[in-house]
Amino acid sequence: MTPPQLSPADGFATRGPSSLRFDANLKWLFTELPFEERFDAAAREGFRGVEYSSPYDHNPNRLLARLHDAGLVQVLINTPSGAPGTVGRSGYACLPDHVDDFREGIRRALEYATALGSPYIHLMGGARPDHVRWDRAYAQFVANAAWAAEQAAGTDVTFLLEAQNRRDAPGFVLDSIEQAASIVEAVNNPHLGLMFDVYHCQVTQGDVVTRIRALFPLIRHVQIADPPLRSEPGSGEINWQNVFDELITLQYSGWIGCEYRPLNETATGLSWMKQYGS
Template identity: 60%
Template sequence: MRTPHGQRLDANLKWLFTELPFERRFDAAAAAGFTGVEYAAPYVYPARRLRQLLRDAGLCQVLINSPPGEPGSPERSGSACLPGRGGAFRDGIERGLEYAVELGSEFLHVLGGVRPPDVSRDRAFAQYVVNLGWAAERAHGTGVRLVLEAQNTRDAPGFFLETQAQAAAVADAVRTVDGDGAHGVGLLFDVYHAQVAEGDLVRTLRTYLPYVQHVQIADPPTRTEPGTGEIAWPLVFDTLLAAGYSGWIGCEYTPATDTVSGLGWIGTQVAR
């Protein structure tokens, strides 16, 4: 699916088409006009089953997340920033890359994790850089690009990356450690999280677009589709267009009513 300006939209199947069981959402997304999908956690399904669903629906896989830990565990939101959890982090990246390669996913979102209260931010940052440096080396040559996402603390209390500046600092540090920017750690710019956490949305987007490899959208305050909340969406889409951003834009929102009816925003919220 594309906007009136030709920008590519993909469907996040964790959030859209939830009127249907997960395996039926692939065909529903294709029927609605999407050509790409993303979802956070493919690991409850065999990769070969997901690949078949993608192929049957004529869809491409855009993004998956690295595996989180069990609910309530220190790794529940990832382990990249956690000292002493290097084994869990590496195992997760190996599994994430295995799935990403099998599914043909363009991106693997590396979950940053929740910083424990007894771990300083500097120590967590240093651990994050070491882990991401290893992950970038491991991903090199797979065709999968790693992305990092800042999340707002209202929805994700304690999440290590709270701002785009922090995420960009990790990406910069990893490039320094790598000595090779081609290893490609970039940002997943989530418009909803950026607005809730920082505001000044368009200026923030313009500042960090050189780092941005993937974009996700939802409208605060209720995380529903564009046009239901507080963001001036035509300006956001114009900013991406003017900057030459040609990547995917992931629809990661809860439809205010049903998914298909909610897609009407594409004709009203993109072009000024």
């Protein structure tokens, strides 16, 4: 079965009349339903793409069938990570003692991304253990990111780096979105790009619109949620009209992943796409 393909013109959610394309993160949205039922639920609400962090507990052919049946495309998956409470809970990329785990995860992620037709894999940076110096963890992360990008040669897959805030991800290896961008620039491989997570940026640094503008040449994917509760746009502190207007002005043609925790049922909280997607 061939992964479904949609043109950019077909890819945006029907609730939003602009050129912005929103995809549903099925780890966070429609959680009132079993996982496999979330595909159809997302399609009913007008989404044409989905992302989720971990496909690895599911047969890729089964996931591909769910995408086909719902008329969806896979946008993004994550590299494998360890169980909560383990050293690899946020990924293995910065862990010097887990290079083999990291490389095996890259190979597995590429297999799934290729099978599902996913153009993007979030390369999980990882949390630095107390016994590992930051400079050593950072150097390992850079080396691993370069190695992963090399493995993607000959595919249509791009690995993405993301900075996460320390409140939600204590000890995370990257301090800022600019630090993630500097690695992308240093590696200088077309199979490595930047994921701009608006929520993490706002919690850690703020000045979201200016940072989007400055880093735009490196941005391949955007994710959204509204602090402080990490809920839908309009529920918190961010001026989303300014954020979306900036993306439209910059002619951003990528996907915007809805990686938020709905305040109530997912469908009832999607009115923001009408409000802000003009």
